[in-house]
Amino acid sequence: MTGPSLLTLDPSASVADTAMADIVHAVLSPDEFALFDRHASRRVFGNGEVIFERGSAGRTMYVIVRGMVELDFGQEVLPKYLAGNEFFGELGLLIGSHLRSADARANGDVELLELDHAQFCGLIDSAPGLFAYFLRRTIMRITSHEASLIHQLRRRNNELEAALDNLYSATSRLSHTEELVRTDELTGVCNRRGLSLYLQAARNQGQCPPQGLLLIDCDRFKQINDIYGHLVGDRVLQSVANVLRSIALKDDLACRLGGDEFCLVVARTDRIGLQRRADFILSAMRGLVERSGQVPRACAVSIGAVLLNPADDWNHWYALADGALYRAKNKGGNGLQWHESEALSASD
Known part of the structure; x- marks a missing residue:
């Protein structure tokens, strides 16, 4: 599977721009969902049950199979609601020292795919090309989202700046699929x-x-x-x-x-x-x-x-x-x- 080249993307473009919307939207394609499903564990959460709390150490990411999840960022930021095939919590795997920036709760009965670090790394060997495109989209989406939060809250957050630096650096390292399998994740x-x-x-x-x-x-x-x-x-x-x-x-x-x-x-x-x-x-x-x-x-x-x-x-x-x-x-x-x-x- 191939996707839009990052070289053609302008991060300052309008959200209405179709190409950018496709890149930054946190929804897995059917092929990506099938790949994640082969490696992930399935978990069920009841209405109101906490999936993870803001400030906790991130060690897993999630994909919604069915139901809806509420992300509460606090600090006068409106809650975000995610539904089927959308993913969240990926910073916990992309950045080893990441602390969760939101409370995640089940809004009704929810079934999720849950991936820990070992399962996430397994995606690379299973389908490196598809996984590389997923990472490129994810990096663009996260950097765009975090830059918007920094502007909205008008304050410097050391953790967010570190995340942006790491993700911008990762963007260049992931220009070719081969780099996924030859680069040490922690040190680069x-x-x-x-x-x-x-x-x-x-x-x-x-x-x-x-x-x-x-x-x-x-x-x-x-x-x-x-x-x-x-x-x-x-x-x-x-x-x-x-x-x-x-x-x-x-x-x-x-x-x-x-x-x-x-x-x-x-x-x-x-x-x-x-x-x-x-x-x-x-x-x-x-x-x-x-x-x-x-x-x-x-x-x-x-x-x-x-x-x-x-x-x-x-x-x-x-x-x-x-x-x-x-x-x-x-x-x-x-x-x-x-x-x-x-x-x-x-x-x-």
Whole structure:
């Protein structure tokens, strides 16, 4: 299924404009509804029953199968009523730290499709093209709606601004369906699947093979999660990703391998160039730590470095860098260690 190109849309156009109305209307097409129905759980709510409350943490989204739902935003904003095939609560899945902006109640008996994070992610592999178009429409609708609320209430709301920034950024990342399956949702850098595609392309399409690898791990990250919570931990991971993204050149790749482990694959470099990249990362993270308040927004990192032999595969590269990273951790972290043979040759 294909839909209107976002390049043809003018966000300032009148609501009467048919193309914009189709984009911003929160109703699933029959194909989209069937896709969601295959992955969601069904729930029934009685008249007046609360589905979620304003200010609660968003972790699920909903699609109306039958009945009507009332969204009460409070603060002199008129309630909104949703009916069959309309969806709501999607910010809870698109933005990990989102707090609900309305009370949702059943207006009569209501049957809903309910999707948690795992079910929502399952839509990507099931129908990436259809899912990408749904996300594009959703982003346009949310940004338009939130901008209208900000204008109506005439005040700055930090959470809404953060939502707009994230959604505008997501719009560019979702210009092609492929990006849905190769981008880490939390940090916006590449994920393991994207790394695999990158390495495959370098081998099959005659691109310059990678020449250097930095394996980066956050120091004492578990303590940050345990003391300050996972929301703060997520922001720390985003800080690491931002630093890696800022230093990655056109043919390089910044990647989150999982948890608090990242890597930077460098296409063209030597030992001096790779050392400079590592020094920049260490210095940038230390600076962010020093500028943090009581609640950390960054952490120190440990780095394992290795120059690559293009004839070897990723698993071999990773093992060498991981050994160097292990030694950096054993030395107390917040530093760089090279693969042993390179470290010895540098000391000769």
